[in-house]
Structure formats: C-alpha cells, structure tokens
Amino acid sequence: MNRHLAAHIAPFTLAAWLCAAVPSLHAQAAAPAPAPATKEDAAEAQTLKAAEAKLAALAREVESGKPAAQVSKKTTGMKSAAGKLKKHDKRGKVARKSNGKGNGKGAVAVKAKVLERRMTQAEVQGVLAGSRDFAGADLSGLNLTGYDLTGAKFNRANLQSVNLERADLSETDLELADLTGANLRGASLNQARIRGTRLAGAKLDGAMWTDKTICRAGSVGNCIE
Numbered sequence: 292m293n294r295h296l297a298a299h300i301a302p303f304t305l306a307a308w309l310c311a312a313v314p315s316l317h318a319q320a321a322a323p324a325p326a327p328a329t330k331e332d333a334a335e336a337q338t339l340k341a342a343e344a345k346l347a348a349l350a351r352e353v354e355s356g357k358p359a360a361q362v363s364k365k366t367t368g369m370k371s372a373a374g375k376l377k378k379h380d381k382r383g384k385v386a387r388k389s390n391g392k393g394n395g396k397g398a399v400a401v402k403a404k405v406l407e408r409r410m411t412q413a414e415v416q417g418v419l420a421g422s423r424d425f426a427g428a429d430l431s432g433l434n435l436t437g438y439d440l441t442g443a444k445f446n447r448a449n450l451q452s453v454n455l456e457r458a459d460l461s462e463t464d465l466e467l468a469d470l471t472g473a474n475l476r477g478a479s480l481n482q483a484r485i486r487g488t489r490l491a492g493a494k495l496d497g498a499m500w501t502d503k504t505i506c507r508a509g510s511v512g513n514c515i516e
Contacts, residue, residue, distance in 0.1 A: 404418050404422075404424060404425055404426075404427075404428045405428060405429075406427055406428060406429075408429065409429040409430070409431060409432070409433075410425075410428055410429060410430055410433070412433060412434070415430065415433065415435070419438075419439075419440070419443070423440075423442060423443040423444065424443070424444045425443060425444060425445050425448050426444045426445070426446050426447055426448060426464075427446075427447045427448060428448050428449070429448070429449040430448060430449065430450055430453055431449045431450065431451040431452055431453065432451070432452050432453065433453050433454070434453075434454045435453055435454060435455050435458055436454050436455070436456045436457060436458065437456070437457045437458060438455070438458045438459070439458075439459050440455075440458055440459060440460050440463055441459050441460070441461045441462055441463065442461075442462050442463065443460075443463050443464070444463070444464045445463055445464060445465050445468045446464045446465065446466040446467055446468060446484075447466075447467045447468060448465075448468045448469070449468075449469050450468055450469060450470045450473055451469055451470070451471045451472055451473065452471070452472045452473060452474075453470070453473045453474070454473075454474045455473055455474060455475050455478050456474050456475070456476045456477055456478065457476070457477040457478060458475075458478045458479075459478070459479050460475075460478055460479060460480050460483050461479050461480070461481040461482060461483065462481070462482045462483060463480075463483045463484070464483075464484050465480075465483055465484060465485050465488045466484050466485070466486045466487055466488065467486075467487040467488065468488050468489070469488075469489045470488060470489060470490050470493045471489050471490070471491045471492055471493065472491070472492040472493065473490075473493045473494070474493075474494050475493055475494060475495050475498045476494050476495070476496045476497055476498060477496075477497045477498060478495075478498045478499070479498070479499040480498060480499060480500055480501050481499050481500075481501065481503055482501060483501050485501060490512050490513065491512055492511060492512060493511065493512060494510070494511055495510035495511065495512075495513070495514050495515075496508050496509065496510055498510070498514065500514040504516050
C-alpha cells in the first residue's frame with residue numbers, strides 16, 4: 292500500500308520542484324552580464340597597484356627602523372646627482388661647440404689677451420676675432436706676416452722683433468709700443484698713431500707711413516722719403 296502510494300506521489304513532487312526552479316533559472320538568465328573592463332579601468336588598476344607597492348616599501352622601511360629623514364636625504368641626494376649630471380652634460384656640449392669652431396682650442400678660450408706671458412699665434416688670432424685689443428700684451432718675436440691688424444690697439448704692447456712684413460696696420464694705436472728690431476717692410480701704417488713708439492732698428496723699406504708716404508730702401512728706425 293505504501294509503495295503504491297509513493298509511486299503516485301513522486302511524479303507530483305518532481306513537477307512541483309521543477310515549477311519552483313524554472314523562475315529562478317529565468318531570473319538568472321535575465322540578469323545583465325558584468326561589463327567588460329575598459330582601458331581606463333586597467334590603467335587605474337595599474338596606478339593603484341604601483342601606489343600600493345610604494346606604500347608597502349615605505350611601510351617596510353619604517354618597520355625596519357629607518358628614520359624618515361634618511362628617506363628624505365636619499366631623495367635629495369638623487370636630485371642633486373641628477374642636477375650635477377645635467378650641468379656636466381651642458382659643460383660638455385659647450386666644450387664640443389667651442390672645439391668645433393676655428394682652430395683646435397676653440398675661439399672662446401683665446402679672445403682675452405694675455406698679459407703675464409708672451410701670446411701665442413693662436414691667441415693672437417682669437418683676439419683679432421674679438422676685441423682686437425692688445426694693449427700692454429707681449430707679442431715679441433711672433434710671425435704676423437700679412438696679417439690684417441687694422442684698427443687694433445697696440446698701445447704699450449711689446450712688439451720687439453715681430454715680423455710684420457706686408458701687414459696692414461692702418462689706423463692702429465701704437466702709442467708707447469715697443470717695435471724695436473721689428474720687420475715692417477711693405478707694411479701699411481696709414482693713419483696709425485705712433486706717438487712715443489720705439490722704432491729703433493725697425494726695418495721700414497717700402498712701408499707706407501702714417502701720411503701715406505712710401506719709405507725708401509734703407510729706412511731703418513725711421514721712414515726715409
């Protein structure tokens with residue numbers, strides 16, 4: 292009797308269970324799927340992870356007993372080192388630029404006249420490219436054959452035994468300069484200022500004097516018209 296009754300009740304129980312489960316399945320199917328992650332969300336997630344990593348590193352340093360001042364000094368030292376590297380790189384660029392112009396030493400380094408020793412040929416060229424001021428400088432014994440020295444300042448300069456053959460000294464300031472033993476053959480001294488200039492032993496054959504007079508052969512120390 293009980294078996295027979297159970298056989299009749301079982302189908303009704305299964306049907307009731309299915310009726311209860313179907314609405315739940317429909318609800319789950321109707322529920323919207325979660326939206327896929329966008330690129331912005333991924334970037335934010337990476338930023339958050341990086342921030343968390345930094346905080347964790349700081350926490351580890353604090354836990355290890357390292358004072359915050361040391362962390363600050365470390366950061367300041369890194370900035371200072373970076374600044375020094377930038378300055379060094381800038382100096383390197385300036386040096387490369389100067390070395391790339393004119394002669395090997397660069398024009399920037401030789402534009403200032405030298406007073407404590409005799410100037411070199413390269414230094415003379417550098418001054419000529421800039422101020423053209425040789426006042427009080429020592430150029431003794433240099434070979435300046437054919438140089439364009441127009442308008443240069445040589446007052447009180449040491450020009451002993453300088454080779455100025457065919458050089459253009461027009462409108463130069465030679466006041467109180469020492470041209471003892473200099474070679475001025477064929478040079479131009481047109482309108483040059485020579486007050487107090489020492490010319491003892493200076494060779495002036497064929498030179499153009501301050502008044503455009505051409506000095507005759509045998510002119511030594513002074514211009515023979």
